[in-house]
Amino acid sequence: MKMKNISTCIFLLLILPLAGKGQQAFNQQKRIKGPRLGVDVSGVVWQYMQPDQLSLAGWADYEIMPALYAIAEGGRLKVNRAQDRFTYQSTGYYGKIGADYNFLQQKLEALAQYDMIYGGLRFGGARFSHQAQNITLQNEYWGNYQIDPLPEYSMQAFWTELVAGIRVEVLKNLFLGWSVRGQVMLSKKKDPRMDTWKIPGFGNPRNGTSLSFTYSISYRIPLIKVPAGKSLFDQE
DSSP states (O other): OOHHHHHHHHHHHHHHHHHHHHHHHHOOOOOOOOEEEEEETTTHHHHHHHTEEEEEEEEEEEEEEEEEEEEEEEEEEEEEEOOOOEEEEEEEEEEEEEEEEEETTSSOOGGGGGGGEEEEEEEEEEEEEEESSSSSETTTTTEEEEOHHHHHHHHEEEEEEEEEEEEEETTTTTTEEEEEEEEEEEOOOOOSSOSOOOOOTTOTTTTTHHHHHHEEEEEEEEEEEEEETOOOOGGO
């Protein structure tokens, strides 16, 4: 009888860890999916360094298949520069669409694959306008004199950009991340009277290229669960 009890205990000691691993594997078969909504807080930080501009931006992405996320972004830029020789004002909106690829997707366990080291591509467009008042021209012979204000002029621009960044799940469904972006202008309507200081979503267009940095906070809405390693379209 004692030998039977000992054999039963040994069997239970051996089978319980396997059962636990089986339960863990079962739990890892499901993966949370849902739209992730984020805000770019770097614009607020930049306002302290350049108080004459205010940038507001947000984005949303969705994991359409393992490692691949569709993403849309949008925002607004308002500029009010008061200088000794002029006052410049600009306002406008922009939108971007594209995709990100998570290079960590195959490196992590199924339920840890929400962390990202990613690269992406965007196509962006903006509509904006600017104007200038209190324009003073300096002349050594005739002295300084003011010219008529330059009324509002509307423009648009289109560009493409490459993105590289990191996004980490610090709490369940809550993410922090940053990205570096290199933009290349595709087409832009130019004001023949004066140069544009900054294009919403792009930056300074002087050289046709721009480099920017973003820092974001985002939250994923946990709508559904799908088998790990499968896309939304693979559901039964």
